[in-house]
Amino acid sequence: QLQLVESGGGLVQPGGSLRLSCAASGFTLDYYIIGWFRQAPGKEREGVSCISSSGGSTNYADSVKGRFTISRDNAKNTVYLQMNNLKPEDTAVYYCAAGKYFGCTHYNSRPYDYWGQGTQVTVSS
Numbered sequence: 001q002l003q004l005v006e007s008g009g010g011l012v013q014p015g016g017s018l019r020l021s022c023a024a025s026g027f028t029l030d031y032y033i034i035g036w037f038r039q040a041p042g043k044e045r046e047g048v049s050c051i052s053s054s055g056g057s058t059n060y061a062d063s064v065k066g067r068f069t070i071s072r073d074n075a076k077n078t079v080y081l082q083m084n085n086l087k088p089e090d091t092a093v094y095y096c097a098a099g100k101y102f103g104c105t106h107y108n109s110r111p112y113d114y115w116g117q118g119t120q121v122t123v124s125s
Contacts, residue, residue, distance in 0.1 A: 002026035002114060004096050009119030012086055016123070020081040022096030022116060029053075033101045034072060034079040035112065038092035038121075047108030048094070049081060059104040063089070086123045093118040 008020040039045040049070040097112035
């Protein structure tokens with residue numbers, strides 16, 4: 001089967017860090033952009049970050065810029081989201097998605113081919 005699986009979520013205190021992973025099985029990520037999205041209770045899903053298929057270009061939401069870093073290791077068929085200086089407002093279910101595009105233009109509104117099941121991130125003292 002073709003799927004994306006997120007991992008690495010958990011409970012952390014404000015100011016802490018987590019690294020999320022998005023691993024693909026059944027297909028190769030080399031030719032896909034990967035977007036990270038999150039959804040908090042009562043809110044719409046929002047784009048967090050995106051990385052181009054080559055890894056040469058990245059996009060970040062203003063709310064996470066300077067704190068989050070997206071990267072990919074195509075040899076491992078995995079994309080990562082390093083989250084530093086976490087804030088309570090970062091609490092959400094985080095999803096990764098793969099789209100057959102070259103770049104991340106309009107990544108927050110484009111349709112995607114595959115979605116992961118999500119991983120919970122909770123930032124609380």
